[in-house]
Amino acid sequence: MARKRSHQPHSNSNRPRFWGKHAVAAALDNPERRVLRAWSTREAAELMNFPSDVPVTFADVADLGRLVPNDAPHQGVVIEVAPLEDIWLGDVLGDAPERAVLLLLDQVTDPHNVGAIFRSAAAFGAIGIVTQDRHSPTEGGVLAKAASGALETVPWVRIVNLARALEEIAEAGFWxxxxxxxxxxDLKDALGPPRVALVLGAEGPGMRANVRDHSDALARLPISSAIESLNVSNAAAIALYAASIA
Structure with a gap:
């Protein structure tokens, strides 16, 4: 294939761009993900399983850097994708096993944090992540890179009203x-029922009052007094681990 130079603008929310070998490989392996086009160095292309119907433009590292924001660490490969189809909360709850952990994020907006939370959710077997469709990051390259492939495997439910979603979650038997x-x-003392929904708020403001009111219990991580709080993605990883072994 002839090499072409490209000066394409950065992606938009309707056609996000992903970069990095793990994020790209996971997207290519996901049958639900439609990959529209790709840019790659020849070396990286040898490691990717590009379908024959995906147009691939070979480019050098500098050219690829112009396709991503702030010369992000693309590792030699960038793809443009269509967003995944919406996932309904009722479907996730209906498919939940007897023992399950669900994660809800209340206005956590940093895509690096949300991506890291996706990675932890995949590691500890969470059945899904629930966010609002506003006041949360879009399905984009920064989040996908931080998720290291987990964006393609962990169901992401986007809803309008988190408090109303918590009512539906309670009806499905979640604590x-x-x-x-x-x-x-402490969190270990609040755990117990086999189906658990963990709710985390944004750093600083935390959970909103209406979300707190729709919780069956409030719990803390027993961290040392030497530090005031944890980054929300670190707190999520610890909470998911604790729930997975309870």
């Missing part, structure tokens, strides 16, 4: 635990 630093109960 709802809100994570907050001002709680008096």
């Amino acid at each position: 709802r635990i809100g994570l907050t630093g001002d709680a008096t109960t």
